[in-house]
Amino acid sequence: MLTITALTKRYDTGDLALDNVTLTVPAGQVLALIGPSGAGKSTLIRCVNRLVEPTSGSIQLDGKDITRVRGKALREARRQIGMIFQSHALVERLSVMENVLSGRLAYIGFWRSYFRRFPATDIRQSFTLLERVGLDTMIDKRGDALSGGQKQRVGIARALIQNPKLLLVDEPTASLDPKTSRQIMRLICELCAEQNLATIINIHDVALAQQFVHRVVGLRAGAVVYDGPPEGLTPEILTTIYGEEDWTATQKHDDDAPQDGARDMAAAVLGGHP
């Protein structure tokens, strides 16, 4: 699905953000990208959809090289890649519906989008997605009227309405409380499983990552230092990724037992506990 080969990014300031990263993500896999601040996690996913221009290496989506595409080809590549942002990145003065439908911009022309004349199928899909994330009664609410967790769900719907093949998720839970964080992570992972999406999630919270993902990649100073199952994250490996620290508390982390899980899911879907 996504093949990254020898990807390197050096910023104009001279900082080497990514150092020869090679990574393959098959469809349906949820991959967590962990690492300390400044390790290049954000740069990596931004290189994939070319919000950041890679210095060298290649990125292939479904066998098609998108490392150097421009103009229309770039926009076509981007619409196959959904992205969910750290601080939700909604356009706060647009309504919930407009925010979700903005995920369809690459599929329609300028004037239709300018006058908000979206095809009925798009509107139907948008509504279904909003129902799925529990916000269907809020279609006309403005973005800035929502809580943090609700905004993040609108962001998820906006990414999914692109009908992407690949989902990039940048610190989805950084500005959310622990409970909402779990709801959001669960929602993302479920939706990815349903639509068989390849997914890369940047995440700080190692315990949260371990709980939800299939595979963990550890970055340190722009280079991959771990690539394996979440169970494989031993204290030694966490030390290689993050540096010396006492990891025992991170290891036995189970404050979100399964019986709680069902309730949280219901809350997430119903939009409760914003």
Next chain:
Amino acid sequence: MSGVSANAVKNGAPQVDPLRLAAAKKGHWRPLPMISSKALRWGINGAALVYLVLVYYSVDINWARVAQGMNRALNFVGSFFTPDFVTRGGEIAVGLRESLTMAFVATVLGIALAIPVGLGAARNIAPRPVYFFCRGIIAVSRTFQEIIIAILFVAMFGFGPLAGVFTLAFATIGFMAKLLAEDIEDAQREPMEAIRATGASWVQWIAYAVQPQVMPRLIGLSLYRLDINFRESAVIGIVGAGGIGATLNTSISRYDYDTSAAVLLLIIGIVLMSEYLSGYVRRWTA
């Protein structure tokens, strides 16, 4: 005050005077002075005082002439109590209508031209060469005062409101484009990134990520500029660019201060109305 605290924490750990600490312990504390050297502090104060005295003696004030002029000024102010709306009522009405028309047309035209320039002058969305070009347009438009532009346009198009409209539109471009560009530069980056990531085209990106963020300020500024353009139309009328300014100028040169007062009162009234209107519209578009 901010200067004071900045001084206190300069270079990391400040050198704390043990006497100050002891005094603070007993409840005596004054903020650190901005200039620590006592001699320099009083020296600057003294220099300022000396400068003021010198300024007073260097300005040549002819008190006899002031007394004479005071009389004339009082006449002018006095006429505000007896404004004459009627004698030149027809001229005033024509002038006002012309000014309002000029202000409105110039604002619409100016904003239509200012939007592309403003987009180009926003560092975060425009490529470098476009940025410098558009900033250049803004600089040229803002450098020249309305009166100077009006004189140029009156020479080009002859006396009358056409020159006025072009003058005000030209001034509007610089004003609106600059403030719009600054608002775009202050827009939140993340939503802009998010819309770009959906694969939207450039114009769609502007319409969905930029326009919603800058619209309230754009509307507020437009109304403010309409207000400015109306006021300016009174000034540029004096150099022959039509509008209420021409009426005002005529009445002043005829020493017909009652009519001048009527015109000025009407201008104040209209500006006041636009003040309330823009306050209302801004609340509504927030």
